[in-house]
Amino acid sequence: PSEITVTDITSNSITVTFREARCAEGFFRDRGGD
Amino acid sequence: GGGETGSEIELVFRAHPLLVEKDGYSQTRYVKTTANATVDHLSKYLALRIALEEEALRGGTEGVSLEDVSEKQYTIYICSGGAGGQYTTLNGSLTLELVNEKYWKVSKPLELYYAPTKEQ
Numbered sequence: 473p474s475e476i477t478v479t480d481i482t483s484n485s486i487t488v489t490f491r492e493a494r495c496a497e498g499f500f501r502d503r504g505g506d
Numbered sequence: 507g508g509g510e511t512g513s514e515i516e517l518v519f520r521a522h523p524l525l526v527e528k529d530g531y532s533q534t535r536y537v538k539t540t541a542n543a544t545v546d547h548l549s550k551y552l553a554l555r556i557a558l559e560e561e562a563l564r565g566g567t568e569g570v571s572l573e574d575v576s577e578k579q580y581t582i583y584i585c586s587g588g589a590g591g592q593y594t595t596l597n598g599s600l601t602l603e604l605v606n607e608k609y610w611k612v613s614k615p616l617e618l619y620y621a622p623t624k625e626q
Contacts, residue, residue: 481543481551483577488543490551496536500516500615 474498513541515602516615519552522583522593525621536615541603545596550577552620583619584609593619 476499477492493499519535521528535555539547557570583593584605596605602616610616 477555479551479554481547481554483544483546483550486542486544486547488540488547490543490547491538492555493536494533496518496615499536499538503614 515539515541515543515606517548517602518615518617519548520617520619522619522621523591524593539602541601541606543602544598545582545600545602545605546577546598548602548618549580549582549598549620550575552582553577553579556580578623580620581623583621585617585619 473494475494479490479492480487481490515538517535517537517539519537537548537551554570554572554575557575561568561570577598582596584596586592586594586609594609596609596618600608605618606616
């Protein structure tokens, strides 16, 4: 569950990086105070 | 607003509930990327990830050829609300920042759906 996969994808000459996790907790920003 | 932190976008990515048969493979994906990523980038990313995961499930050792991966394999949708749970197809050239501003407009991770592209 703590594993994060990092993948670079190129489309139309632009490369962006995707990071993927199995769960949101600890990965996504904590919005508790919003 | 939206799922943005600075220039980073947070996404919750799921199989389309109506267009994709439920199986053990359709897990929810929690993804982060930059706001300038387009829907085409996301679609290509998904095609690559699914191809790699299917290869791993088959016990394959040859890997995946990038020539077999295309942004055309999957269509990306966003839930547009309504009583019937309507879904809107997202144009491939839209950046995720624009999707956030134009379709999502709430301060939480962007929720998107995918399904295999229907043959014309």
